[in-house]
Amino acid sequence: MMCFVVFLTLVLFFSPLLTKETYKAAVLEHYPIKESHSYEDLIKTVKVYVDHIEDAAREKVDIIVFPEDGLTASVNSEETLWASSTKVPDPKKKVSPCYGRTEEYSNFLVQFSCASKIHQIYSVINLVEAVENKNNSKPILYNTNVVFDRNGVVIARYRKINLYEEYYYQPGPQTTATFTTDFGVTFGMFICFDILNQSPAYDLLKNNNVTDVVFSTSWYQKLPFFIGNSVQHAYSVLNGVNFLASGMSDLDILMGGSGIYSANGEILSAFISGKNESKLLIANVPKVTRRQNLSNSCNKGEEVPKSSLAPYINLRKTMREEMENHTLYSINLNETYIYKSICGSNKFCCTFNAIIRRTTREPPNYSYKLLIYDGVTQFDVKTIGFRQCAIVACTNINVDSCGDRLETPPTGIYFEDLSITGTFDNTDSRYMPLTVTYDLLPTNHYVYCRKTNGSKVKVSMYSTRTIDRLLTFGILGRTFRNDGKPPGKITYVNN
Ligand SMILES: *[C@@H]1O[C@H](CO)[C@@H](O)[C@H](O)[C@H]1NC(C)=O
Numbered sequence: 076m077m078c079f080v081v082f083l084t085l086v087l088f089f090s091p092l093l094t095k096e097t098y099k100a101a102v103l104e105h106y107p108i109k110e111s112h113s114y115e116d117l118i119k120t121v122k123v124y125v126d127h128i129e130d131a132a133r134e135k136v137d138i139i140v141f142p143e144d145g146l147t148a149s150v151n152s153e154e155t156l157w158a159s160s161t162k163v164p165d166p167k168k169k170v171s172p173c174y175g176r177t178e179e180y181s182n183f184l185v186q187f188s189c190a191s192k193i194h195q196i197y198s199v200i201n202l203v204e205a206v207e208n209k210n211n212s213k214p215i216l217y218n219t220n221v222v223f224d225r226n227g228v229v230i231a232r233y234r235k236i237n238l239y240e241e242y243y244y245q246p247g248p249q250t251t252a253t254f255t256t257d258f259g260v261t262f263g264m265f266i267c268f269d270i271l272n273q274s275p276a277y278d279l280l281k282n283n284n285v286t287d288v289v290f291s292t293s294w295y296q297k298l299p300f301f302i303g304n305s306v307q308h309a310y311s312v313l314n315g316v317n318f319l320a321s322g323m324s325d326l327d328i329l330m331g332g333s334g335i336y337s338a339n340g341e342i343l344s345a346f347i348s349g350k351n352e353s354k355l356l357i358a359n360v361p362k363v364t365r366r367q368n369l370s371n372s373c374n375k376g377e378e379v380p381k382s383s384l385a386p387y388i389n390l391r392k393t394m395r396e397e398m399e400n401h402t403l404y405s406i407n408l409n410e411t412y413i414y415k416s417i418c419g420s421n422k423f424c425c426t427f428n429a430i431i432r433r434t435t436r437e438p439p440n441y442s443y444k445l446l447i448y449d450g451v452t453q454f455d456v457k458t459i460g461f462r463q464c465a466i467v468a469c470t471n472i473n474v475d476s477c478g479d480r481l482e483t484p485p486t487g488i489y490f491e492d493l494s495i496t497g498t499f500d501n502t503d504s505r506y507m508p509l510t511v512t513y514d515l516l517p518t519n520h521y522v523y524c525r526k527t528n529g530s531k532v533k534v535s536m537y538s539t540r541t542i543d544r545l546l547t548f549g550i551l552g553r554t555f556r557n558d559g560k561p562p563g564k565i566t567y568v569n570n
């Protein structure tokens with residue numbers, strides 16, 4: 076034991092990994108195997124995952140993240156879900172399932188532990204965790220993320236708290252999960268729908284050591300605000316954290332989106348496909364030595380060369396948010412300047428500025444509207460408080476076409492000097508910049524500034540270059556104190 080401690084100390088003090096300014100991350104955009112709808116699919120997927128671990132290790136990746144439900148995407152019965160579950164050791168016990176009493180754990184957990192050890196890589200795996208239930212012959216099932224270190228030891232475990240249409244699972248306890256790596260980075264961790272919730276997505280950041288987040292997801296693409304990559308980027312920019320997101324891609328159920336985002340707003344890598352395909356994204360991530368307090372600051376993503384567009388992305392279908400309670404104002408695209416302040420209920424107001432440039436006199440096949448909403452939206456069994464203001468694309472003059480997306484992009488409509496400003500109530504609320512282009516990716520061609528004064532925050536978001544193919548540009552505010560209220564507009568004034 077003593078030898079081990081001395082060894083560890085040496086590693087911690089002399090490892091070149093600690094002094095490097097970046098680490099290397101991989102996230103998998105995963106198109107699932109859905110052949111037998113049985114345990115066979117899981118066995119095949121484990122092999123695919125282990126191959127990705129090997130590929131990542133060959134590229135000298137330090138940490139690899141896998142998506143939510145990737146192992147059990149094809150499961151369509153409770154029995155198969157049990158069969159696909161495993162016990163997970165308590166991270167405090169520092170167990171490597173690759174060694175010792177392997178019979179305690181399912182074979183796939185052992186395989187991931189061994190792969191992490193053989194390839195000397197941190198792996199984050201989402202799986203079905205079974206916990207013995209003393210009252211019942213059925214075990215309790217959790218949607219769990221497990222982190223293996225380079226020795227295959229389970230160093231962290233997180234049980235998803237905010238379930239979404241997951242009827243066989245129990246929600247995890249209200250705790251946060253973090254782990255610190257040998258390259259000197261402390262990660263927080265959560266899963267999919269968690270990202271919109273105070274617990275754990277914001278509670279996690281009370282720990283100032285957390286500078287990076289690993290995120291596993293199976294995200295339904297919903298316009299105008301809830302596009303996977305856009306929400307991932309928004310969280311990263313708002314909180315100034317590096318964010319590693321691995322998503323499941325499934326065109327049939329409108330799921331997808333993975334990315335690696337740096338704390339300064341840069342999109343290091345982002346991907347969503349219009350085809351049934353997987354892709355391993357790899358990026359060097361600049362380390363954040365100390366998480367900044369951004370309550371009075373501006374942050375700006377570096378301009379990176381635009382990656383080539385995913386093939387057939389125009390054919391990818393998306394859902395549309397119900398916006399019957401939102402207030403929308405039409406923009407006349409014949410006019411060159413937009414200057415308009417609009418207010419929702421509760422004195423929630425935004426001011427929009429833009430120059431519109433048209434390159435064709437043809438009537439456009441998209442229209443744009445300004446949108447504002449202070450209210451509560453239903454997500455599965457939960458209701459969530461939002462404040463939204465944005466310019467959004469619609470496919471015709473009607474409000475219920477906003478959030479629709481055609482098989483052709485908006486063409487010949489360019490926005491210059493687009494800005495949105497407002498002074499908002501800051502109590503128990505967060506306001507993030509949210510953008511979506513026709514490619515179902517965010518743009519980072521904007522500056523996002525906050526100025527906090529007591530219970531108010533002045534927010535401004537300015538574009539830094541011409542934006543075309545625009546679907547959404549605006550602010551997605553979370554009003555945590557309105558969570559749990561009935562859906563609809565919040566109409567009382569309390570401030
Ligand atoms: C078992 O049942 C007891 C009494 O009904 C209850 O208090 C306890 O929470 C149950 N435990 C579990 C793990 O469900």
Ligand SMILES: *[C@@H]1O[C@H](CO)[C@@H](O)[C@H](O)[C@H]1NC(C)=O
Pocket residue numbers: 282283284
């Ligand atoms: C943050 O890191 C420091 C130094 O490693 C440690 O002493 C402290 O306990 C950590 N804080 C939390 C909340 O984990």
Ligand SMILES: *[C@@H]1O[C@H](CO)[C@@H](O)[C@H](O)[C@H]1NC(C)=O
Pocket residue numbers: 109326327349350351
């Ligand atoms: C993707 O695969 C599903 C079957 O899993 C199929 O129904 C669908 O047509 C495929 N989509 C594309 C764009 O190839």
Ligand SMILES: *[C@@H]1O[C@H](CO)[C@@H](O)[C@H](O)[C@H]1NC(C)=O
Pocket residue numbers: 368369370371
């Ligand atoms: C951030 O700084 C502001 C003052 O600029 C302060 O009021 C706030 O408490 C700080 N937040 C944190 C989390 O330290």
Ligand SMILES: *[C@@H]1O[C@H](CO)[C@@H](O)[C@H](O)[C@H]1NC(C)=O
Pocket residue numbers: 407408409
């Ligand atoms: C914009 O201009 C075109 C062509 O001049 C015209 O047909 C159309 O009605 C105008 N639209 C609006 C909203 O004024």
Ligand SMILES: *[C@@H]1O[C@H](CO)[C@@H](O)[C@H](O)[C@H]1NC(C)=O
Pocket residue numbers: 437439440481482483486
């Ligand atoms: C939209 O406009 C572009 C350019 O004018 C055109 O190529 C495309 O066919 C139009 N799409 C639809 C659905 O009208």
Ligand SMILES: *[C@@H]1O[C@H](CO)[C@@H](O)[C@H](O)[C@H]1NC(C)=O
Pocket residue numbers: 528529
């Ligand atoms: C903060 O707000 C108060 C009143 O709401 C105002 O008097 C003060 O000038 C503001 N401070 C700054 C720095 O804007």
Ligand SMILES: *[C@@H]1O[C@H](CO)[C@@H](O)[C@H](O)[C@H]1NC(C)=O
Pocket residue numbers: 397398399400451452453562563564
């Ligand atoms: C709109 O508000 C009404 C209550 O005024 C509510 O019943 C309805 O569910 C809301 N619709 C949406 C999509 O939130």
